Amino acid sequence: MGDETSPPDPHSLIPAFKFERILNQDQAGRRIILHGTLYTHPALLILERAPFPTSTSYLSSLPHTLSTLRNLGANDVYFWYLASSPSPLPSPSANVGELSDLKINLIYPCTAQHVAKYSPQGVRMVTETAQVYWERVRPYMDGKRQGGRLNWVYNIIEGKTEVEDVIFRTPLQDTPNDEGFLLLPDLNWDRKTMNSLHLLGLVERRDLWSLRDLRKRHVGWLRLMRGRLVDAAVGCYGGVGVEEDQLKLYVHYQPTYYHFHIHIVHVAFEAGASQAIGKAIGLESIIATLEAMEGGEDAGMESLDMCYTVGEASELWTGIFEPLKKASRTVSELQ
Numbered sequence: 001m002g003d004e005t006s007p008p009d010p011h012s013l014i015p016a017f018k019f020e021r022i023l024n025q026d027q028a029g030r031r032i033i034l035h036g037t038l039y040t041h042p043a044l045l046i047l048e049r050a051p052f053p054t055s056t057s058y059l060s061s062l063p064h065t066l067s068t069l070r071n072l073g074a075n076d077v078y079f080w081y082l083a084s085s086p087s088p089l090p091s092p093s094a095n096v097g098e099l100s101d102l103k104i105n106l107i108y109p110c111t112a113q114h115v116a117k118y119s120p121q122g123v124r125m126v127t128e129t130a131q132v133y134w135e136r137v138r139p140y141m142d143g144k145r146q147g148g149r150l151n152w153v154y155n156i157i158e159g160k161t162e163v164e165d166v167i168f169r170t171p172l173q174d175t176p177n178d179e180g181f182l183l184l185p186d187l188n189w190d191r192k193t194m195n196s197l198h199l200l201g202l203v204e205r206r207d208l209w210s211l212r213d214l215r216k217r218h219v220g221w222l223r224l225m226r227g228r229l230v231d232a233a234v235g236c237y238g239g240v241g242v243e244e245d246q247l248k249l250y251v252h253y254q255p256t257y258y259h260f261h262i263h264i265v266h267v268a269f270e271a272g273a274s275q276a277i278g279k280a281i282g283l284e285s286i287i288a289t290l291e292a293m294e295g296g297e298d299a300g301m302e303s304l305d306m307c308y309t310v311g312e313a314s315e316l317w318t319g320i321f322e323p324l325k326k327a328s329r330t331v332s333e334l335q
Contacts, residue, residue, distance in 0.1 A: 215300030
């Protein structure tokens, strides 16, 4: 990176990005992922069109300030066009978020796993039994926790980074040392559009890697955490119309990183792949499942079969489930 002895200045990174190729683009054309380099290191630049500014002055002037306006057709009361929108003009009351029309994420330096994750790929539905989890998936998770891959999470928990972004953190005296948690905006939210509100609840303890580690003895803590997270979200954004019954909480399986966390989103947030069946599991459903389990306090999610989707380029598919599928097919052919 530019200076190996200290973190790079974030503002200097985007202009220094050198484009090499388009890695992926969504069908709607709102999001494009570029692969390139930064100071000779591989990097991904993720560009997404931000929502329209909502200021009255901008919207009032929009119809008569469009450029390159071209009519594409007309039928009865319907007319359709192509045009270029004007750049919002700064005003004394406008903030940076209101004037920005791109949401940008940078991954630098990126790994082969990052490239595979964001590349176009087929998707498979797999069933992870308890045996497959313990024998194959759990060791895979362990490997993904090594080599400093969770340092960015620990930096947030320890108050080293993103301190100003934390919306809520449990006071030390309110919970046992291993039951603390905090709430902050998810990096994919533009922090202004309430219908796409996306927050992240991070637990402070490090022994919970995924929902597989949850047990019946955690039910009370999970209920406490749900209530505190919802209260904090409403307390922060209630002034702009967010109410308790407009929030939903879910957990990913498989998650992107193996430190237990909860997603809190607005119910109006468009449900893409990250909220689809085979990826997202409601927190309330997890709690109910744990409560209904037979056994003592140590009974937990590790004993269940889990069905979920994996990308064909992911290591979970190429390293675990594809070989299992081929082995099962071979056994069937020999019988």
